[in-house]
Amino acid sequence: MSPASETGRDHDPLVLIRKVCQRFHSVARQLRLRKDYRPTIEVDDEYDLQDLLCALLKVEFDEVATDEWTPPYTEGASRTTLLVNRDQIAIVAKKTGPGMTTKELTDQILADAAHYRTQGRCSTLFCFVYDPEGRIGSPKRLETTLTSVSEHCRIEVLVAPK
Numbered sequence: 001m002s003p004a005s006e007t008g009r010d011h012d013p014l015v016l017i018r019k020v021c022q023r024f025h026s027v028a029r030q031l032r033l034r035k036d037y038r039p040t041i042e043v044d045d046e047y048d049l050q051d052l053l054c055a056l057l058k059v060e061f062d063e064v065a066t067d068e069w070t071p072p073y074t075e076g077a078s079r080t081t082l083l084v085n086r087d088q089i090a091i092v093a094k095k096t097g098p099g100m101t102t103k104e105l106t107d108q109i110l111a112d113a114a115h116y117r118t119q120g121r122c123s124t125l126f127c128f129v130y131d132p133e134g135r136i137g138s139p140k141r142l143e144t145t146l147t148s149v150s151e152h153c154r155i156e157v158l159v160a161p162k
Contacts, residue, residue, distance in 0.1 A: 011060075014124065014126070016061070017084070017091065017128075019060075020057055020059075021053075021128045021158050021160055022161075024052070024056065024128070024130060024160060025132060028043045028052065028132070043095065043130070045095060046079075046093060046095050049095045049130050050093050053091070053093050054066075054082055057082060057084060061084045061085070065083040065084075066082060066083065067080070067082075068081075071108070071111050071115065073107065079092075083122070087121055089124045090122040090124070091127075091128060092109070092112045092125065092126070092128070093128045093130065094127065094130065095129075095132075096129065096130070096131045096132075096136060097135070102136055102137070102142065106145070106146065109129075109157060112127065113148075113153070113155045117152055124156060125153060125154070125155050125156070126156050126158070127146070127156070127158070129158070129160075130160065131159050131161065140159075140162070142159055143159055
């Protein structure tokens, strides 16, 4: 059995996901510091964020699947959700940027939560908000406001870095 077993005997999957997300910014920053200014991955948008997050989750989880869906806030563009722990945990990654307000971000997370609650496929929706420029004025309040537990689905929000 691998040290990153998904069975829950070795580690709580949410603890592992939180750890990956809390260290994400350090990894992204390290990738920019390449010798002789070699090309690297820059986390410029949500697609870059998802690619790097997926790779990092594969260090901790044997299987990372994806789910494509079209949220109402994307004007017809599909979004990818990462699925771990035998699809019991859906991970939505969001990156703050110019023009995105905290209210828009909140509305997006609420729409994601509504979608995954009605799907009934996962027991937890984990929303990772990558905020490298510190655009969210009160990240702890956003996390507290949007994190919830119901009988059908737990919603957890983590903003990083803080």
